[in-house]
Structures are given as structure tokens and as C-alpha cells.
Amino acid sequence: MNYAYLKAKMDSFFADDPAEILIKKFEELGYEFVSKYTYNPNKCFTPPLNEVLFVTEKSHWWGGNKKVLNLIKKSDLENFEVFCCNIASWYQRRLSV
Amino acid sequence: MYSKNIKIAGYHGTYPDCLDGILSNNFFESNDEDIWLGKGVYFFVDGIGALNPKEYSYLYSVDRCWDNIKKEYTKEYSIVLEAIIKIPEKKYLDLTKDEGLYLFNTFRADSIKAIESKGLKSKIEYKDSDILKIMREILGIEIVKSNVYIKFAIQRIAKMESRIPNVTILVVNNPTKNILKPSIKEVDKKRIE
Numbered sequence: 050m051n052y053a054y055l056k057a058k059m060d061s062f063f064a065d066d067p068a069e070i071l072i073k074k075f076e077e078l079g080y081e082f083v084s085k086y087t088y089n090p091n092k093c094f095t096p097p098l099n100e101v102l103f104v105t106e107k108s109h110w111w112g113g114n115k116k117v118l119n120l121i122k123k124s125d126l127e128n129f130e131v132f133c134c135n136i137a138s139w140y141q142r143r144l145s146v
Numbered sequence: 147m148y149s150k151n152i153k154i155a156g157y158h159g160t161y162p163d164c165l166d167g168i169l170s171n172n173f174f175e176s177n178d179e180d181i182w183l184g185k186g187v188y189f190f191v192d193g194i195g196a197l198n199p200k201e202y203s204y205l206y207s208v209d210r211c212w213d214n215i216k217k218e219y220t221k222e223y224s225i226v227l228e229a230i231i232k233i234p235e236k237k238y239l240d241l242t243k244d245e246g247l248y249l250f251n252t253f254r255a256d257s258i259k260a261i262e263s264k265g266l267k268s269k270i271e272y273k274d275s276d277i278l279k280i281m282r283e284i285l286g287i288e289i290v291k292s293n294v295y296i297k298f299a300i301q302r303i304a305k306m307e308s309r310i311p312n313v314t315i316l317v318v319n320n321p322t323k324n325i326l327k328p329s330i331k332e333v334d335k336k337r338i339e
Binding site: 050051052054055056058059062063066067068070071072074075078079080081082083084 | 284
């Protein structure tokens with residue numbers, strides 16, 4: 050076994066965001082992937098790094114990164130609720146791809 | 147690029163009616179993706195077993211022809227074939243070595259981590275044979291050696307469950323290239339009983 054060669058090849062593969070390739074290959078083998086998260090507007094959950102974290106209640110929210118926080122701050126409450134719904138649907142749709 | 151090859155003798159239990167086909171056409175890969183290390187031609191090789199690989203080949207062929215409904219063997223004789231397997235070191239994953247296990251474990255962990263980074267999880271459990279299949283495709287691996295636990299009749303009858311390997315096996319993909327056809331020969335023939 051040429052460990053150095055195989056290790057270098059493996060490192061190279063994982064260095065280039067291989068998730069889509071892996072998901073496709075596993076799906077071809079009969080695997081089915083679902084969201085790690087279940088959207089519940091009244092519960093906080095931990096998203097992947099650099100993704101959006103939010104909790105919504107009627108008058109209560111957190112944004113998980115600065116960009117989202119700024120966007121939400123610019124919105125009034127009514128917009129914010131819509132915006133959150135949009136985030137939720139976007140988020141769930143994205144995770145289910 | 148220069149790549150070193152090593153050669154190793156492997157033993158495969160089968161039946162007299164399969165002999166001509168194997169001698170003429172070489173071995174065929176099993177179609178069973180779920181078996182131990184995935185699809186390929188399986189050989190017993192020297193390693194950790196208490197018996198020699200020829201004996202294990204015989205025992206395995208005996209097990210395979212047991213009809214559990216009729217409670218009888220479907221074959222009268224078993225033969226053991228020896229073949230020389232050419233192992234290109236860059237296409238060889240040796241799971242009997244720490245380095246090989248490290249590669250496999252890292253590949254598995256990093257694969258799952260990459261998928262989870264997209265917020266996804268599998269609905270079913272990941273199987274070793276599936277991880278290995280994808281690893282083969284990505285890294286170009288054609289030969290895998292591993293110590294595994296195989297239940298032969300004696301373990302089955304004695305109800306021996308174990309996670310401690312009892313044999314060393316080699317699974318070969320691309321048999322036309324990696325198994326030297328002229329080297330294939332019958333080395334043992336026994337009545338099944």
C-alpha cells in the first residue's frame with residue numbers, strides 16, 4: 050500500500066468541497082438524506098457554521114450572523130415576520146436538496 | 147509514473163462445475179454489494195487465521211452450498227483454487243495495517259462531515275461496504291485486504307458472535323488485470339460432508 054499517495058489523493062478530494070459528489074454517490078447506493086434540523090419557530094437550533102441561526106416568536110428574534118442581523122434590523126416587525134418565514138422556507142428547501 | 151507491484155497467493159473455494167469457466171475467463175466479481183468489503187472477487191490469504199487459507203476456502207464453499215430449507219448440501223465436491231494476485235501499491239488498501247485503517251476512518255469521517263456541513267443526515271446507517279465502494283471510486287483502489295470475522299458452520303452451530311476478526315481476506319476488483327489467469331490452478335478437492 051502506498052500510504053502517502055493515497056493520503057495525498059484523499060486530502061486533495063476533501064479539500065474541494067466534495068459534499069455534492071458524495072451525496073450523489075450515496076444516493077446512487079440507495080441512501081436518502083434529510084435535514085438535520087426540524088424547523089420549529091419557537092425553538093432554537095444550531096445550524097452549520099456560517100449559516101443562519103434564528104428563533105422566532107411574535108416579538109422575539111435572534112439573527113445568527115451579522116449580515117442577517119443587519120437585514121432584520123432594517124425590517125419593521127411586520128416585514129421581519131415575513132422575512133423570517135422566507136428564511137425558514139429557504140432554509141428548509143436548501144437543506145432538503 | 148513508476149508503481150511497484152507485489153504479488154500474493156490467494157485461495158478461493160468453489161465447485162467443480164465452475165472450474166472450466168474460471169480457467170477460461172478468469173474470476174468474476176461477486177454481484178453482492180453488501181457482502182463484507184463490497185463487490186469483488188474474494189480470496190482467503192495468509193494472515194491471522196488459526197487455519198490456513200486453503201482450509202478456510204473449503205469451509206466457506208461448504209457453507210455456501212448448504213440449503214437451509216432442504217437441510218442438505220447442493221454440491222457433492224468442493225475445490226480450492228489458488229491464484230496469484232498482482233497488487234499495484236497505489237491501488238491497494240491494506241486494512242490489516244494501522245495506516246490503512248486510518249485512511250478508511252478518515253475517509254468515512256470526512257465524508258459524513260462534508261455531508262453534514264450541508265445540513266443533511268442519512269436516514270439509514272452507513273455501511274462499510276458502501277463507504278469502501280465510494281472510496282474505491284474516488285481513490286482508484288482495486289484491492290482491499292482486511293481481517294474480518296466470518297461465521298463458518300462451526301461458528302454458526304456454536305452460536306459464536308464476535309467482533310474479533312478470525313480470517314484475513316483479499317477482495318479484488320478488475321480481476322482481468324489484477325488476477326494472473328495463467329496462475330489459477332486447483333490445489334485441493336474434497337467431498338462435502
